[in-house]
Amino acid sequence: MYLKRKIDTYLSEWKHSESKKPLIVKGPRQIGKTESIKKFAKENYTSVIEINFVTSEKYKHITAEGYSADAIIKNISLIDPSYKFIPGETLIFFDEIQEYPEIATSLKFFSIDGRFDVICSGSLLGINYKRIESNSVGYKIDYNMYSLDFEEFLWAKGYTSDVVEDIFTHMKELKPFTDLEHSIFSSHFLDFCILGGMPAVVREFIKNKTFEGTLDIQRQLLADYKEDIRKYADGVDQTRIVNVFNSVPVQLAKENKKFQLSKVEKGARFKDYRGYIEWLEDAGMIHLCFCLNNAELPLKGNCDTDKFKIYFCDTGLFVALLDDEAQEDLRANKNLAVYKGALYESIVGEGLVKAGYQLYYYRREDSTLEEDFFVRTAHSLVPIEVKAKNNKAKSLSELIKSEKYSDISYGIKLCAGNIGLENNIYTFPYYCTFLLKRYLKEKN
Numbered sequence: 001m002y003l004k005r006k007i008d009t010y011l012s013e014w015k016h017s018e019s020k021k022p023l024i025v026k027g028p029r030q031i032g033k034t035e036s037i038k039k040f041a042k043e044n045y046t047s048v049i050e051i052n053f054v055t056s057e058k059y060k061h062i063t064a065e066g067y068s069a070d071a072i073i074k075n076i077s078l079i080d081p082s083y084k085f086i087p088g089e090t091l092i093f094f095d096e097i098q099e100y101p102e103i104a105t106s107l108k109f110f111s112i113d114g115r116f117d118v119i120c121s122g123s124l125l126g127i128n129y130k131r132i133e134s135n136s137v138g139y140k141i142d143y144n145m146y147s148l149d150f151e152e153f154l155w156a157k158g159y160t161s162d163v164v165e166d167i168f169t170h171m172k173e174l175k176p177f178t179d180l181e182h183s184i185f186s187s188h189f190l191d192f193c194i195l196g197g198m199p200a201v202v203r204e205f206i207k208n209k210t211f212e213g214t215l216d217i218q219r220q221l222l223a224d225y226k227e228d229i230r231k232y233a234d235g236v237d238q239t240r241i242v243n244v245f246n247s248v249p250v251q252l253a254k255e256n257k258k259f260q261l262s263k264v265e266k267g268a269r270f271k272d273y274r275g276y277i278e279w280l281e282d283a284g285m286i287h288l289c290f291c292l293n294n295a296e297l298p299l300k301g302n303c304d305t306d307k308f309k310i311y312f313c314d315t316g317l318f319v320a321l322l323d324d325e326a327q328e329d330l331r332a333n334k335n336l337a338v339y340k341g342a343l344y345e346s347i348v349g350e351g352l353v354k355a356g357y358q359l360y361y362y363r364r365e366d367s368t369l370e371e372d373f374f375v376r377t378a379h380s381l382v383p384i385e386v387k388a389k390n391n392k393a394k395s396l397s398e399l400i401k402s403e404k405y406s407d408i409s410y411g412i413k414l415c416a417g418n419i420g421l422e423n424n425i426y427t428f429p430y431y432c433t434f435l436l437k438r439y440l441k442e443k444n
Contacts, residue, residue: 196316
C-alpha cells in the first residue's frame with residue numbers, strides 16, 4: 001500500500017520546471033524517500049536508471065574516468081548494458097549517496113549536459129553534506145523530506161484534500177468545529193501522536209485498524225537509528241551520542257524542558273558534548289529549539305545556541321522510548337499521564353519543522369514567563385503556546401499586552417479546545433498545527 005506524500009506533488013512540479021537542476025532529497029532513514037521517488041520514476045519516465053550505493057558497491061567505480069555525464073554513463077553501461085539512456089525520457093536515480101558522496105561532483109556536469117533528469121537520495125546526508133554541497137554548489141536543488149505530517153496521516157486514513165480545505169476554512173473564518181468534527185479530528189490526532197509518521201508504522205495501523213504491532217516496528221526503527229550511530233559516527237564518542245538520544249524523553253517530561261547535560265552524564269559540560277548533539281541534528285534524528293535572548297526580531301540573530309530544547313524527529317519514536325506502563329496506558333487507554341504536556345509540545349514542534357520553521361522558545365530569567373515556540377511573518381513575531389488543557393495562557397497574554405515586546409501584536413494558543421479569539425489570542429485545536437504556516441501567510 002503506497003501512502004500519498006507531499007513530495008509527490010513536488011516531484012511532478014520539479015519535472016516540469018523550466019530551470020530544472022539535479023535534485024537531492026534529504027531526510028532521516030525509513031521515512032519513504034526511496035519509495036516515493038521510485039513511484040514517481042515509474043509513472044513519469046520511459047527509462048529509469050537506479051543506482052544504489054549500498055546494495056551495489058560496484059557502482060562506486062563509475063567515476064573512475066571522471067565526473068562528466070558521458071564518462072559516468074559509459075561506466076554504468078559497462079556494469080549493466082541493459083540500461084537505456086534516452087535523452088528527455090530517462091531518470092537517473094542515485095540512492096543511498098551517503099555511502100558515496102563523491103557522486104555529487106557529477107551533478108554539475110549532468111546539469112550542464114541537460115539530457116537526463118537526476119535525483120539523489122540518502123539517509124544521514126547532513127553528516128557529509130558540506131562535502132556534497134561544495135562539490136555541486138549552484139547546480140542542484142535540495143528537498144527536505146520528513147516522516148508523515150498530520151495532513152498526510154489524514155490522507156492515509158482515506159480523507160481527501162476537501163476535508164483539509166474545510167479545516168482551513170474553519171481557521172480562516174474563526175468558525176468553531178461542530179462537536180462531531182472536533183471529536184473525530186481530536187481522536188485521529190491522538191492516534192497520530194502515539195504512532196508518529198514513520199510510513200511502516202502508519203501502514204501497519206491502517207492495515208490492522210489497531211495499534212497491534214506498531215510498537216514493535218517503532219522499537220526496531222529506534223534500534224536501526226542507534227545502529228546508524230555506530231556505523232556512521234566515525235571519530236567521535238558514539239556512547240555519548242546514544243546517551244543524548246536516550247535522554248530526550250526524560251528531559252521532555254520535566255517542567256523545565258531546557259536540555260541539561262547534567263541529566264545525561266554527571267558533571268558533563270557543553271564543551272565535552274560539543275559536536276555530539278549537532279551530529280544527531282545533522283543526521284535528522286532530532287530537532288533543536290533554541291532559546292531567544294529577547295522576545296523580538298530577528299529570530300536567528302537573537303538566540304543563545306548554548307540553551308536549547310531537544311525534540312525527536314518523529315513523536316512516535318519519542319513515545320516508543322517510554323516505559324512499558326506508559327505504553328500500555330497510551331495504546332489501551334489513551335491516557336497521556338505525566339507526558340501529556342511533553343507529548344503535545346513535541347508534536348507541535350515537529351509539525352512546525354515539517355512546515356519549514358526553525359524552532360525557537362523564550363524563557364525570561366527574572367520571571368516565570370516562558371513561551372513554547374515563536375514563528376515570524378513578514379512583519380511580526382508570533383508566539384505559540386501549547387496547553388495540555390484549554391486553560392489560560394498567562395505568558396502569551398503578557399507578551400501581547402506588554403510594551404516591552406513591540407514586535408508582538410497577537411499570539412496563538414494550541415490546545416484540546418475549539419477555535420476562538422479573545423484578547424488577540426487565536427485559539428486552535430492541536431490538529432490545526434500543520435496549517436499554521438498557510439494561515440499566517442494568508443492572514444498577513
